[in-house]
Amino acid sequence: MPLNWNTTIINPKDLIHISRGDDKVIYKYLKQFKELIPPRIESLNESLKAGDRRRVRQLLHQMSPQLQFFGIKDIVQPIRRLEHEYDTIPFEELSLLVDSIIIKLNLAIKDVDLTLKENF
Numbered sequence: 001m002p003l004n005w006n007t008t009i010i011n012p013k014d015l016i017h018i019s020r021g022d023d024k025v026i027y028k029y030l031k032q033f034k035e036l037i038p039p040r041i042e043s044l045n046e047s048l049k050a051g052d053r054r055r056v057r058q059l060l061h062q063m064s065p066q067l068q069f070f071g072i073k074d075i076v077q078p079i080r081r082l083e084h085e086y087d088t089i090p091f092e093e094l095s096l097l098v099d100s101i102i103i104k105l106n107l108a109i110k111d112v113d114l115t116l117k118e119n120f
Contacts, residue, residue, distance in 0.1 A: 003119045007111040009104060011071030018069070027120050030112050033070060037063070041105055048098055056098060057086040072108050075101060 003023065005012045012026075019025035040063055047055040060079045067075050078097050086094065 003115070006114055006118060009073050009107040010111040010115075011073065012115075014069055014071055023119075027116075029069075030116055030120075033066065034109065034112050034116070036066070037105055037109060041102055044098060044102060048095055051091065053086045053091070053094065056094065057083055060098075060101070067105075067108075070108060072104055075104050 003012075003026065015026060015029060019029065040059055044056060044059050047059060060082055064076070064079050064083075067079070078101055082089070082094065082097055089097075
């Protein structure tokens with residue numbers, strides 16, 4: 001039975017391709033996303049509060065491959081920008097970019113939760 005992808009921000013195309021459509025592998029990746037991303041969001045928030053630009057960059061860099069893998073809309077460009085301009089971008093602008101990324105990550109978590117609930 002094909003999986004129901006009732007998602008708004010995740011594009012599962014790459015996930016399906018890399019997992020070769022194997023539901024067990026897809027499930028594993030969805031669970032991994034759900035386990036890894038919330039603590040990283042928390043770390044991003046803490047790093048922002050501490051004004052730690054380097055840590056913000058490091059966290060986003062670590063998450064980037066997984067986020068691309070999940071096809072999260074409009075997230076790659078802001079992350080790339082922050083990876084390159086983290087030390088020169090005005091902190092207020094950096095904060096706004098990170099906040100918009102966090103909003104998208106929270107929406108992606110909701111998509112993952114819904115996908116898990118409807119399919120597994």
